[in-house]
Amino acid sequence: MNRHQRQNSPAQGASPRRATAPEPAPIIIRVNGRPVPALEGQSVLAALHAAGIRTLRRSDRHGEPRGALCAMGVCFECRVTINGQPGIQACMTEVEDGMDIRTDGY
Amino acid sequence: MKRAPATADAVVIGCGVIGASVAFHLALAGLRPVVCERADLAAGSSGACDGLVFLQSKKPGLHLHLALESQRRLEALRAMVPLDYEYLRCGGLVAIGDEAEHEAMRRYVAAQRDSGLDVRLVNGPEARRLEPALSEAVIAAAYSPLDAQINPMRLTLALAAGARQRGARIMPRTAVTGFECQAGAICAVATTRGTIRTRTVVLATGADTPRLAALLGLDPPIRPRRGQLLVTAPQRQILRHCLISARYIAVKYDPALAARSGQSVSMEQTARGNLLLGSTREFAGYDRNTTVDGIQAIAAACTHIVPVLKQVQVIRAFAGLRPWTPDGLPLLGPVPAVPGLVLAAGHEGDGIALSAVTGALIAELIVNGRPRIDLNDFDPMRFSAPASAEAAANGVSP
Amino acid sequence: MDTEPCDVAVCGAGPAGLAAAAVLGRAGLDVRLLDENPLPGGQLLRRSRKPTRGGLDPARRQGLRLAARSKGQNFYGKPLQRVIGIFADGEVLAVDAGHRLVRLRPRAAILATGARERYLPFAGWTLPGVMGAGAAQILVKAHGILPARRLVVAGAGPLLYAAAAETAAARGRVLAVLDQAGWREHWHLALALCRQPTKMLQGAAYLIRLQAAGCRVRCGWRVVRAEGRERAQRVVAVRSAPRGRPSNETMVFSADGLAIGWGLVPNLELAQQAGCRLVHDEHRGGWVVDTDAALQTSRPGIFAAGEVTGIGGGAKALVEGELAAFGVIDYLGSRLGGQVAARRRWLNHRRRRELSLGRALAAVTRVPPEALAGIPDDTVVCRCEDVTMGDIRRAVFSGADSLSALKKTLRLGMGICQGRTCGPVVLDLLALLTRQSPATLPPFGARAPIKPVTLGALAEGRSP
Missing domain, CATH: 1.10.10 (Arc Repressor Mutant, subunit A)
Known part of the structure; x- marks a missing residue:
């Protein structure tokens, strides 16, 4: 059994490189016009959450506040307007310097 | 599993919008029909179509006359059923893209006006005043304030619920497996929930009609024609009217224009805010799958006419099988070869618009022996008689 | 735009997809690994761009090795390709980060679309601040951000403990873990875990960490209400009475965050849209993709691996990814090496063991x-x-x-x-x-596009 495993198992490959990754660079995004700090590689959701922003939109039928639920691209509760394009999932989008985000959509 | 009743005044097969409407009108006339639906209510084309009640797309003459009558009835029916079906007389535009279409629409609109429809041609700027989202690609439009839209699934459910309230029995997940005849006339329907004795059977089975008719040795010329549609996420108001392209009409009635390339378009924004964008017309057997080609063609044609749609998200695509007939008109009425059998099928894209009048006329036919409007043009036998070969040739060939 | 031919499209770059792609790549096949996330690894390995170690879990360690290696491979050249449908003619349609369509025509496909959390609605669960336990975990692990200042974790299943313990490890305040399952269900899970000592150890480590952080761990309690204006401020829970008898024992927490989850359900949408048959098995999480022994679905040439064939965790996903890859190699008529038969036997043996764990998980997360x-x-x-x-x-x-x-x-x-x-x-x-x-009761159907795509992207390069 072990012999086969050694020959075929991808588990026997190289271990992840432990090279020191560069620290993520701080950037600035704009949320509803206000500057908010973020880190390169962060999702938009993480950046907003770190800034204390929980309400990302209003429910379109009754105007109730809604925020992220699944954070993995399933529930679509975290959709925001990014650079003018509405309906973008904050959890599935990485921040970019100068990105314009609006949380007043529905 | 609930058993079917042993007898019924009439058995309606199929609970799409036509079957539900026939059952409703039969029940309204005091009969106790049983509706056998092989799947769920509105599981076929009635649950996979747009919600246009478009008068401008009806053939001038009796077809348009029926559509006008049907619309009046759809407005009146709202007070008689227990569910709102989001009927809205929003007015409709036929978007014209080039001079050839413009010329064809001039003739077509004149004929419609002669048939009594309130419709007029407007130029490009006027079309954009009516519907600001239209692009410059629209050079003119035909406009009628009478065109309306509806939620077809809710209409089907509403008619079925209204029928049930008046004594009809609706049986979903009940498939018809055969018919029993006595001296050539129908006397019973065999279903997966037992046999129902009846002297009257209405086939309201849309594109599935040939399969059921084959059980009686008949082959009505109805063929499935696939229509793919896209649904967008709910939007704030983008469209004020329901809208089709002139190609839509061309594909239906004008073989010369239909032969040119390009995708015909239908658009509406539902009460909820979703846009419903269609639609293809393809002969692909009973395949209800959507295709990359179909989806892309609709997207390209719609964004060409309404560019703001480019950033709107599509959340699903679906396809329904329209019951196509050689002359674009439904098959309504008795089948002399099988006494007791009545056809109410073959509406292609007009099932929703013609649902109310179809149900009323078929009920009158069954209860009184003849409907108030003469159904000769819709005679199910019109294709089998040699005289009707010409009529078939005039229609759109597959 | 033309479709691009390739040998195999692997949909999903979690453990199952990574394991499959590695085997297929070694067999010399032209593989495309498609995933909507910026990094390979799926939910199990979801991590930051900083190098991470797997910890105790061997599945995580193996997955991380695969993910690390996949970066150098041609098949993972382009992340962020979201599959939106597999059509009747075999075309795989995806959309990339720049809203452009990607059209592939593979000879075979593997569906490794993983699982998502199951949520139970309760009063106030739509308030901002109420999030999935997985969401809390992603925030704290992938981004180093605390999900809340004062967090309550509620629902059922082992993921609650992971989310709570990882938040506590990041010095977050976790007031309580409220597990709806009683001790009896946990006892069955513990028995199943006896054969998996590392998982047992990991569970023990979570509990010790939570204990040390002063977090209350309660079994047989469920959340009934989140309260607050604009965002969650209070969480109310009641004790589940045995055999449905009413109970008026309640707990109220002043918390600005509530992480919830009741186990996992498979992401079946792509399989459904592609027309693959489903089968219902309550021990594997309800509706799952029906496959044969080689993990081929009812649609020839389409294989399934990982959580979509039944909830069973990362180790099962790795095993099935490899098995599905062997199935695809067979299907394409490529030659398999001599030792493969023995390897497959061993993988099938492992698969059965992991499925029994899934059965215990299903019992613990069943909603009463x-x-x-x-x-x-x-x-x-x-x-x-x-x-x-x-x-x-x-x-x-x-x-x-x-x-x-x-x-x-x-x-x-x-x-x-x-x-x-x-x-x-x-x-x-x-x-x-x-x-x-x-x-x-058949589940909701799924149609293309299985995730939203703009009309502009669909219309691109196409004349009206």
Whole structure:
């Protein structure tokens, strides 16, 4: 059994490189016009959450506040307007310097 | 599993919008029909179509006359059923893209006006005043304030619920497996929930009609024609009217224009805010799958006419099988070869618009022996008689 | 735009997809690994861009090795390709980060679309601050951000403990873990874990960490309400009485965050859209993709691996990814090496062991009828279309007895998430309200595009 495993198992490959990754660079995004700090590689959701922003939109039928639920691209509760394009999932989008985000959509 | 009743005044097969409407009108006339639906209510084309009640797309003459009558009835029916079906007389535009279409629409609109429809041609700027989202690609439009839209699934459910309230029995997940005849006339329907004795059977089975008719040795010329549609996420108001392209009409009635390339378009924004964008017309057997080609063609044609749609998200695509007939008109009425059998099928894209009048006329036919409007043009036998070969040739060939 | 031919499209770059792609790549096949996330690894390995170690879990360690190696491979050149459909002619349609369509025509495909969390609606669960346990974990692990200042974790299943312990490890304040399952269900899970000592150790480590952080761990309690204006401020829980008897024991927490989850459900949408047959198995998490022994679905050339064939965790996913890859190699008529038969036997043996773990997980995360029956009428169930529990009860009362009927009357599941969030729980609700077996109730269907795509992207390069 072990012999086969050694020959075929991808588990026997190289271990992840432990090279020191560069620290993520701080950037600035704009949320509803206000500057908010973020880190390169962060999702938009993480950046907003770190800034204390929980309400990302209003429910379109009754105007109730809604925020992220699944954070993995399933529930679509975290959709925001990014650079003018509405309906973008904050959890599935990485921040970019100068990105314009609006949380007043529905 | 609930058993079917042993007898019924009439058995309606199929609970799409036509079957539900026939059952409703039969029940309204005091009969106790049983509706056998092989799947769920509105599981076929009635649950996979747009919600246009478009008068401008009806053939001038009796077809348009029926559509006008049907619309009046759809407005009146709202007070008689227990569910709102989001009927809205929003007015409709036929978007014209080039001079050839413009010329064809001039003739077509004149004929419609002669048939009594309130419709007029407007130029490009006027079309954009009516519907600001239209692009410059629209050079003119035909406009009628009478065109309306509806939620077809809710209409089907509403008619079925209204029928049930008046004594009809609706049986979903009940498939018809055969018919029993006595001296050539129908006397019973065999279903997966037992046999129902009846002297009257209405086939309201849309594109599935040939399969059921084959059980009686008949082959009505109805063929499935696939229509793919896209649904967008709910939007704030983008469209004020329901809208089709002139190609839509061309594909239906004008073989010369239909032969040119390009995708015909239908658009509406539902009460909820979703846009419903269609639609293809393809002969692909009973395949209800959507295709990359179909989806892309609709997207390209719609964004060409309404560019703001480019950033709107599509959340699903679906396809329904329209019951196509050689002359674009439904098959309504008795089948002399099988006494007791009545056809109410073959509406292609007009099932929703013609649902109310179809149900009323078929009920009158069954209860009184003849409907108030003469159904000769819709005679199910019109294709089998040699005289009707010409009529078939005039229609759109597959 | 033309379609690009390739040998195999692997949909999903979690453990199953990574394991499959590695084997297929070694066999010299032209593989495309498609995933909507910026980094390979799926939910199990979701991590930051900083190098991470796997910890105790061997599946995580192996997965991380695969993910690290996949970066150098040609098949993972382009991340962020979201598959939106597999069509009848075999074409795989995806959309990339720049909203451009990617059209592939593979000779075979592997569906490794993983799982998502199951949520149970309760009063106030739509308030911002109420999030999935997985969401809390992603925030703290992938981004180093605390999910809340004061967090309560509630629901059922081992993921709650992971989310709580990782938040505590990041010096977050976790007030309580409220597990709806009682000690009896946990005892069965512990028995199943006996054969997996590392998982047992990991569980023990979580509990020790939570104990040390002063977090209350309570079994047999469930959350009934989140309260607050604009965002969650208080969490109310009650003790589940044995055998459905009412209980008035309650706990109230002042918390600005509530992480919830009731186990996992498979992401079946792509399989459904592609026309693959499903099968119902309550021990594997309800509806799952039906496969043969080689993990081929009912659609020839389409294989399935990982959580979509039954909830069973990362180790099962790795095993199935490899098995599915062997199945594809067979299907394409490529030659398999001499030792493969033995390797397959061993993988199948491992697979059976992991499936028994899945069975114990399913028991621990089963939602009790009283929790469903107790959902108040004014609670939103379908968050996209704002359909409430009362709407559902009334529709069922007037005769709706299938998901399709509820959908047509209420628009339930017709919103932008396409029923992914409410679908699993509505199936349970409907079974309860109409006294039908869940196995006779088909789930919501799925149609292309299985995730939203702009009309502009679809229309690109196409004349009207």
